[in-house]
Amino acid sequence: MSDNLELSHQKKRAFQPHQLSAPRDFSMPSVLLNSELPLVLEIGAGKGKHALSFAQQNPDKHLIAIERTRNKFEAFAKLAGQQNSSNLTPIHADAIAWIVHAIAPRSIDSIYILYPNPEQHNPNQQWLNMPFFEFLLSRLQEGGEIVLATNIEAYMDNAEQQVCEVWCLPNIRSQIASSSQRTHFEVKYLARQETCWQLNIKKPASYQTRFDD
Ligand SMILES: C[S@@+](CC[C@H](N)C(=O)[O-])C[C@H]1O[C@@H](n2cnc3c(N)ncnc32)[C@H](O)[C@@H]1O
Numbered sequence: 001m002s003d004n005l006e007l008s009h010q011k012k013r014a015f016q017p018h019q020l021s022a023p024r025d026f027s028m029p030s031v032l033l034n035s036e037l038p039l040v041l042e043i044g045a046g047k048g049k050h051a052l053s054f055a056q057q058n059p060d061k062h063l064i065a066i067e068r069t070r071n072k073f074e075a076f077a078k079l080a081g082q083q084n085s086s087n088l089t090p091i092h093a094d095a096i097a098w099i100v101h102a103i104a105p106r107s108i109d110s111i112y113i114l115y116p117n118p119e120q121h122n123p124n125q126q127w128l129n130m131p132f133f134e135f136l137l138s139r140l141q142e143g144g145e146i147v148l149a150t151n152i153e154a155y156m157d158n159a160e161q162q163v164c165e166v167w168c169l170p171n172i173r174s175q176i177a178s179s180s181q182r183t184h185f186e187v188k189y190l191a192r193q194e195t196c197w198q199l200n201i202k203k204p205a206s207y208q209t210r211f212d213d
Helices: 003-010 049-057 070-083 095-102 132-139 153-165 184-191
Strands: 039-043 062-067 088-092 108-114 140-150 171-175 197-202
Touching: 039 049, 039 095, 049 062, 049 070, 049 088, 049 108, 062 070, 062 095, 070 088, 095 132, 108 132, 132 140, 140 153, 153 171, 153 197
Parallel strands: 039 062, 039 108, 062 088, 108 140
Antiparallel strands: 140 197, 171 197
């Protein structure tokens, strides 16, 4: 990667991780102390539809699925307790503070952000517009992937632009099949015949951030 590309995201205001206190009642999940499986994160897991089926279908990976809203998390935690997958860790927290305190650099295989809040009136809260996105990239291993899905064309257009022009990462944009049923929101939007898009973002070898150590 050329110096110009590296400088592009490093011109952005840097995220300030040390300003974030640990989430209330934070404790480090044991999987992060001695994980034998590749680690996968899901941010904004809702009631856990994707997390529960991902854990069942990928016994060779460990998914940590984070949800901030209490009632959604409680529904997710109840189902996760019933399913009892040893490779699924549900977390009730704000993903930003939790990731800052829990996740080591270059330790994550892939990250799912499925149907994030649109933040149409507050675009600086869209994930790819946030300085935190650079910190998130630092947590991915080389060759790791971020999967973003949305039904909002303007959100996807902006995400694609940011990923190319600011973050300088290889990516593929695609349309989600109308038969897909990964999350509750995906089911709802596709049933209404809305178009849903996915952006698969790759972290290349030698990609640098200001949070790599
Ligand atoms: C539109 S819902 C989508 C839920 C689920 N992914 C789905 O597709 O059905 C977005 C979810 O992200 C959660 N969320 C938003 N910001 C978050 C954050 N910083 N940390 C954890 N969860 C967050 C919200 O509470 C909400 O449940």
